[in-house]
Each structure stands twice: as structure tokens, then as C-alpha cells.
Amino acid sequence: MINYTGTYTDQYELTMAQVYFQKGRENEKAVFDYFFRKLPFHSGYAVFAGLEDLLDALENLRFDDKDLSYLSEIGFPADFVNYLKDFQFKGDIFSSREGDLVFPNRPVLRIEANIIEAQLVETLLLNILNFQTLIATKASRMRMVAGNRKLIDFGLRRAQGAGGYSASRAAIIGGFNATSNVRVSRDYDIPVSGTMAHSFIQSYEDELSAFRDFAESRPDDCVLLVDTYNTLKSGIPNAITVAKEMERQGHSLKAIRLDSGDLAYLARQSRKMLDDAGLPNVKIAVSNQLDEYVIKSLLEQEAPIDVFGVGTSLVIGSPDAALDGVYKLVLLDGKPRIKLSENLGKVTLPHKKQVYRISDSNGNWIGADAIALEEEQNFTKITHPFDVLKSLSVKNCLKEPLLAKVMENGKRLEKPRTLEEIASFSMERLKKLSPEYKRFNNPHIYKVGISDKLMKERDILIETLKKD
Numbered sequence: 001m002i003n004y005t006g007t008y009t010d011q012y013e014l015t016m017a018q019v020y021f022q023k024g025r026e027n028e029k030a031v032f033d034y035f036f037r038k039l040p041f042h043s044g045y046a047v048f049a050g051l052e053d054l055l056d057a058l059e060n061l062r063f064d065d066k067d068l069s070y071l072s073e074i075g076f077p078a079d080f081v082n083y084l085k086d087f088q089f090k091g092d093i094f095s096s097r098e099g100d101l102v103f104p105n106r107p108v109l110r111i112e113a114n115i116i117e118a119q120l121v122e123t124l125l126l127n128i129l130n131f132q133t134l135i136a137t138k139a140s141r142m143r144m145v146a147g148n149r150k151l152i153d154f155g156l157r158r159a160q161g162a163g164g165y166s167a168s169r170a171a172i173i174g175g176f177n178a179t180s181n182v183r184v185s186r187d188y189d190i191p192v193s194g195t196m197a198h199s200f201i202q203s204y205e206d207e208l209s210a211f212r213d214f215a216e217s218r219p220d221d222c223v224l225l226v227d228t229y230n231t232l233k234s235g236i237p238n239a240i241t242v243a244k245e246m247e248r249q250g251h252s253l254k255a256i257r258l259d260s261g262d263l264a265y266l267a268r269q270s271r272k273m274l275d276d277a278g279l280p281n282v283k284i285a286v287s288n289q290l291d292e293y294v295i296k297s298l299l300e301q302e303a304p305i306d307v308f309g310v311g312t313s314l315v316i317g318s319p320d321a322a323l324d325g326v327y328k329l330v331l332l333d334g335k336p337r338i339k340l341s342e343n344l345g346k347v348t349l350p351h352k353k354q355v356y357r358i359s360d361s362n363g364n365w366i367g368a369d370a371i372a373l374e375e376e377q378n379f380t381k382i383t384h385p386f387d388v389l390k391s392l393s394v395k396n397c398l399k400e401p402l403l404a405k406v407m408e409n410g411k412r413l414e415k416p417r418t419l420e421e422i423a424s425f426s427m428e429r430l431k432k433l434s435p436e437y438k439r440f441n442n443p444h445i446y447k448v449g450i451s452d453k454l455m456k457e458r459d460i461l462i463e464t465l466k467k468d
Contacts, residue, residue, distance in 0.1 A: 002162065006063035006087060007070065009123040014071070017116045018080045026083075030118040031331035031352055034109040034125060036102075037345065040134055040320040044443030045433060047140045047426055048108055049170045050132030051098035054125060055412045058089045061121070089117050093407035096355075098417070099173055099426035100402065101433060102133070103446045105345075105385055106355050106369050108325075110403060115332070122327045130325040131163060132170040134317040138292075139174025140430065142310060144438060145296040150307040152193050153179040154287055155315030167315035172419045173426060180309075188419055195223040195257050195285075207234055211242040219251040223285060226256045226270070236270050240277045255283035255307060263288070264303040271304040283307055291318065292440070338461045344386045349454060350461055356399035358382075365432050368392060368447035370399065373454050382449025392449055 020026055039046055063071075063084045071081050091113025102108050109129070111118050142151055153171045156164040156179075168184040178191040185192035196214060204210040207229060215222045224242065226235025236256065243253035256274075258266050263286045274282050285307035286298070295308055312318065328348045329337045336350035352374040358366050370382045384390035406413055417425075436444035450458075 004057045005067050007067045013120050017119050020116050021080050026116050028115045028333050030115040032111045032118050032327050033107040033330050034327050035107050036323050036325040037104050038324055044437035045101045047136040047174055048096050048100050048102045048133055049136035049173045050128040052416045054128045061089050063087050090410040091117050094403040095406045096402050099422040101429050103448050106371050106448045130323040132166055134323040135167045135170035136174040138317055139171040139176050141292040143175025145292050151176040152309045154309040155311040156181045158312040159315040164315050173422050196225050198228045201228040208238045211238050215242050215246055222253055223255040223257055227260045231266050232269055236273050243279050253282050255285045257285040259288045264298050264301040267303040267305050336461055355402040358394050359398040372451040379451040385450050
């Protein structure tokens with residue numbers, strides 16, 4: 001994981017913290033909610049990712065000597081810099097489980113800490129959770145259309161700098177099987193996969209020699225890139241020749257890879273040539289500007305593809321590129337706080353809250369999450385946060401609480417889950433979501449509503465602030 005230190009932040013977090021310190025407010029207890037306002041990719045859901053990385057970062061977050069020296073250089077006062085020498089995050093975190101499905105305008109995570117600690121971790125939290133949730137959601141959409149075919153992350157070279165590191169992790173949570181990113185494979189125990197570049201073949205006088213040398217070096221993991229010169233007239237015939245030679249030596253060609261041209265047509269022709277040569281077990285992998293729509297189209301054309309290598313669109317979260325997650329103060333020293341706006345959709349919800357996933361009496365999700373005051377237990381109705389004419393009875397429904405304490409006094413409460421465990425949990429949750437929320441075109445809108453008590457508290461606070 002990236003080595004985060006205290007200066008991995010925006011300056012305004014530090015300037016606010018300086019004022020809190022100088023005014024003696026460092027012991028005020030703050031509560032912040034993390035949530036997002038809009039689903040990415042016109043999707044019907046998002047996959048929450050990045051929590052384990054965030055907890056690791058917060059447990060170890062410090063201002064090192066270089067940080068402190070730099071802050072002094074840019075004008076922060078000596079007493080405040082001295083205070084930061086002993087900075088540690090000692091707050092509590094209540095969160096959705098990583099890999100769960102999350103929806104707009106409901107708390108995904110809550111931080112409780114002193115006002116300086118809570119403020120100084122904002123940028124880090126948003127940076128990790130927004131990006132990984134975006135990428136995990138993109139990966140999940142590809143997994144839905146790919147079925148049981150293999151998905152490999154090929155995106156590091158096209159990623160925005162070090163973002164490729166986090167993207168590879170998030171892709172696994174969303175359902176990918178492996179990555180080409182060796183560093184991430186090392187750090188997170190992710191299966192690693194890679195073949196060859198066209199330059200490898202171009203470095204030889206002929207394609208067949210390149211294939212032979214590669215097969216000799218990697219006899220148990222040989223995938224041949226067949227489109228450097230001519231896929232059907234050169235690449236596939238040479239791959240067949242090498243595959244037969246490997247068989248005589250007791251090995252097998254694992255796959256061929258197509259990286260250009262009409263992938264559906266070339267996959268069908270390649271499959272026929274391989275089968276006719278008695279090589280039905282050689283897989284077909286494809287790459288080149290893939291996304292969920294291209295994968296869907298290829299499979300609708302019944303292209304015999306076994307493996308998809310996805311790069312750019314995955315690791316940059318194309319076309320959205322960012323999740324609009326925000327971090328808002330909702331309670332300070334026991335007093336509710338709210339942000340008002342002329343845009344009703346940006347009015348926040350005060351107080352500590354719990355979020356519940358609503359199911360019918362048989363445990364089937366009905367497509368709704370409820371936001372209630374933390375101490376509420378028996379609410380029977382939820383209402384749209386910004387449209388009081390839209391409400392839903394939950395009187396006879398089951399309510400699954402979604403926010404659980406995962407960190408106390410700056411220490412995680414459970415050992416980290418593996419990516420395999422998180423991905424498996426995410427797939428199980430996705431199975432519980434009705435198909436109409438998972439379709440690509442005009443997915444059904446998942447309902448998020450608030451309890452009557454929470455609405456009353458919000459409205460009272462709004463009226464109070466309007467009078468001031």
C-alpha cells in the first residue's frame with residue numbers, strides 16, 4: 001500500500017485545523033458522514049471499496065520529520081507544527097462492509113473523532129474511497145456481462161499515475177480474476193497474469209522464432225500474441241505449429257491473444273482453426289479498448305472468447321472518471337449540524353444515523369435503504385429526502401443495519417479481510433439485487449428514504465437556521 005503521511009492532504013484541511021488548535025477547540029467531538037450523490041456510469045448501484053486500505057492508512061497516519069519541516073517552511077506556526085508531532089487518528093469509524101452495494105444520499109461511513117483529527121483525514125478518506133468505489137463499480141458491470149469468463153486488469157500503463165495501484169485492487173473487489181500489475185499482486189496476493197508485447201515479436205527476424213523462444217521459456221504459462229503481422233495467415237498458423245511442438249515435449253499452449261481488428265470475427269475464425277488442428281483446449285483471449293458494452297456486444301455475437309484483458313476504461317473509470325463522494329459535518333459536541341443550499345439535493349442530514357437495508361418477510365430485498373436516527377428502532381415509514389410526496393411503508397419489513405463499528409480509538413476491530421473474501425461477499429450481495437437494478441439501460445431507481453423522526457429533526461434545524 002502507498003505510504004501515506006500527514007501531508008497527503010489539501011492545504012485547507014491544515015488551515016482549518018490550525019484555527020481549531022489556536023482557539024482551543026481541539027477536544028470538540030465531531031461526527032462526519034461520507035456519502036455520494038450520484039451513481040456512476042448510469043448504473044443502478046455502486047460497489048463500496050477502499051475501506052481496508054483506509055483503515056490501514058489511518059492506523060499508521062503520522063506527520064514525519066519531512067512533513068513537519070515543510071509545514072514550518074510554508075508558514076504554519078511553531079506551536080501548531082509541534083502539536084502535529086504527536087498526531088494520531090484516535091477516532092471511531094462506523095461503516096458499510098467493503099464490497100457491499102451502496103446508493104446515493106445515504107451514509108456509507110461515519111467518522112467520530114475530535115474536530116482536528118476528523119478534519120485532517122477528510123482528503124485521504126475521499127481520495128481512497130471515491131476512487132476505489134468508482135473502479136469496483138466499473139469492474140462489477142464487466143463481471144455481470146462476462147459471466148464465468150476470465151477478466152484480467154491490463155490498465156496500469158494507461159492509469160493516472162499511482163492511481164493504477166488502487167485500481168487493480170478495486171477491480172478484484174468488483175469481480176476481476178487477475179491483474180498484470182506485479183506490485184499489486186505482491187502486496188495484495190492477487191493472481192498475476194501477462195503475455196508479451198508486439199515489440200517482442202518484432203525484435204525477431206520472424207514470428208515463428210519469437211513464439212518458439214517464448215514457449216521454451218514459459219512452457220507452463222504460454223500465451224501467444226497473434227496479431228503482429230496477420231492474425232489468420234501468420235499468427236494462428238505459427239501458434240498452431242508451436243502448440244504441436246509443445247505437445248510433443250509434454251506441454252500445452254495455454255492461449256492465444258487478439259489485440260486488434262474485428263475481435264468477434266477473428267475469435268470465431270481462430271477458434272475454428274485451433275479446433276481443426278486438434279487444439280480445442282487452447283483458450284482465446286482478447287484485449288484492445290474493451291469496456292462493459294464491448295464485452296456485452298462480443299458475447300451477444302457469440303464470439304468464442306474465454307478471457308478479456310481490460311485496460312483504460314477500467315482503471316480510469318471511463319466515462320465518469322470520478323465519484324462525487326462528499327464528507328459532511330453532522331454533529332459537533334452533541335449539537336446537530338446541517339448544510340443548507342438553494343439546491344435542495346445538497347441539504348445534508350444532521351445527527352448520528354443508522355442505515356437499514358429493507359427486505360420483505362422472506363428476506364428478499366425490496367429495493368430500498370432507510371436512514372434513521374441512530375437510536376431509532378421501530379419506524380414504519382420512510383420518505384424521499386427531498387420529495388415528501390414519495391413515501392414507502394416498511395411496517396412489516398425486515399431491517400438489516402448496515403453501519404457497523406470497524407475502528408475504535410484509531411485501531412481496527414477485526415483483522416483485514418482478503419480481497420477474495422471481499423469480492424465473494426460483493427457477488428453474494430449483487431445476487432440479492434433484483435435484475436431491474438442491474439440492467440445497463442435505464443436501471444430501476446433504488447429507493448433511499450428517511451424516517452419521520454429524522455425528517456422532523458432536519459426540518460426543525462432548517463427553520464431555526466433560517467430565522468437566524
